[in-house]
Amino acid sequence: MAVEHFSPALSASAVSPPYPMAHPGYGKRSVPDQPPSRATDFDLLPFRERYVAAFIERLPEGATMSVKCLAKQIPLYGQQAVGSALTALSVAGHLRRVRCAVGGGDQVRWVFRTYWSRTAHDNEWWTNHLAPEPANAPAPEPVREPVREPVPEPVREPLPAPRTESPAPSPAYLALAGIGRADARLALSAADCTALAPLAERWFARGVDADYLTRAVTAGLPAHVDSPVGFVRHRLNDKIPPALPTAPTPPPAGTPVRRVMMECTECGTPGRPEALPDGLCQPCHQPATPTAVPADPSAERDISAHVAGLRGLLAGGR
Numbered sequence: 001m002a003v004e005h006f007s008p009a010l011s012a013s014a015v016s017p018p019y020p021m022a023h024p025g026y027g028k029r030s031v032p033d034q035p036p037s038r039a040t041d042f043d044l045l046p047f048r049e050r051y052v053a054a055f056i057e058r059l060p061e062g063a064t065m066s067v068k069c070l071a072k073q074i075p076l077y078g079q080q081a082v083g084s085a086l087t088a089l090s091v092a093g094h095l096r097r098v099r100c101a102v103g104g105g106d107q108v109r110w111v112f113r114t115y116w117s118r119t120a121h122d123n124e125w126w127t128n129h130l131a132p133e134p135a136n137a138p139a140p141e142p143v144r145e146p147v148r149e150p151v152p153e154p155v156r157e158p159l160p161a162p163r164t165e166s167p168a169p170s171p172a173y174l175a176l177a178g179i180g181r182a183d184a185r186l187a188l189s190a191a192d193c194t195a196l197a198p199l200a201e202r203w204f205a206r207g208v209d210a211d212y213l214t215r216a217v218t219a220g221l222p223a224h225v226d227s228p229v230g231f232v233r234h235r236l237n238d239k240i241p242p243a244l245p246t247a248p249t250p251p252p253a254g255t256p257v258r259r260v261m262m263e264c265t266e267c268g269t270p271g272r273p274e275a276l277p278d279g280l281c282q283p284c285h286q287p288a289t290p291t292a293v294p295a296d297p298s299a300e301r302d303i304s305a306h307v308a309g310l311r312g313l314l315a316g317g318r
Contacts, residue, residue, distance in 0.1 A: 027062040052085040054184035065114035075177035093120035172200035175210035192229040199236040
């Protein structure tokens with residue numbers, strides 16, 4: 001039976017926080033004429049590169065593509081790992097960074113642009129695609145920096161105390177960050193993991209672990225997920241496991257304890273329940289010893305007379 005996946009208008013809670021954008025004309029630039037996206041677009045890449053590629057694929061056009069900014073938004077990797085992943089994606093044919101000269105005269109500036117392709121291409125294709133643009137092609141406006149005015153020598157102050165280390169991520173945050181490792185279609189940003197952490201903590205409070213949560217959220221995914229944060233939020237709310245029954249609460253300190261003493265049902269002897277099986281004390285529980293029936297003396301006399309008569313008959317027959 002086919003399962004229908006409805007796509008109603010996304011509410012505000014189903015949308016990730018806005019990603020930092022570059023100046024107009026810079027940032028992420030997707031190449032044209034690409035086939036529709038598929039769940040298997042990056043399956044041939046190693047896991048880290050597949051995770052970063054799926055994250056970049058969802059970024060809007062013009063998003064900032066610096067290593068520092070990407071590392072702030074990707075919860076699993078730092079700047080060094082993200083930089084290595086971008087290099088690997090470039091070698092695989094998905095990404096090219098280009099340095100362009102903008103402006104003229106004394107106002108020429110060199111800026112970087114990042115071209116992104118969901119489909120991997122070889123070097124020849126990239127060379128043709130990145131051929132120099134015609135001289136009359138409009139160029140983006142240069143980034144104008146404010147004029148720096150001289151400032152007086154600052155007063156030297158004592159060095160501030162060293163900052164304390166940032167708190168370690170919670171288990172709920174780490175579980176949400178790991179969902180994208182199980183399926184890149186649900187890769188969440190750092191802000192997404194922070195926003196959804198209270199929902200994941202409700203799962204942990206009901207006795208499940210990170211593996212259970214991950215399997216429940218990633219089971220039966222549709223071919224394409226428009227909003228990973230909205231999809232994960234929906235499943236965290238709808239598929240939360242039932243609460244386990246809690247242990248009985250002990251009585252408060254100082255509460256008088258009601259003591260119960262049993263007594264034998266037959267003789268009334270008091271005792272603890274374990275000492276009165278079947279409600280009877282030990283003497284009453286044991287069956288009475290049967291008494292011997294006394295022999296009838298007359299029966300013994302009859303037998304003796306009968307034996308004497310038999311002996312007389314035997315003697316007369318001789």
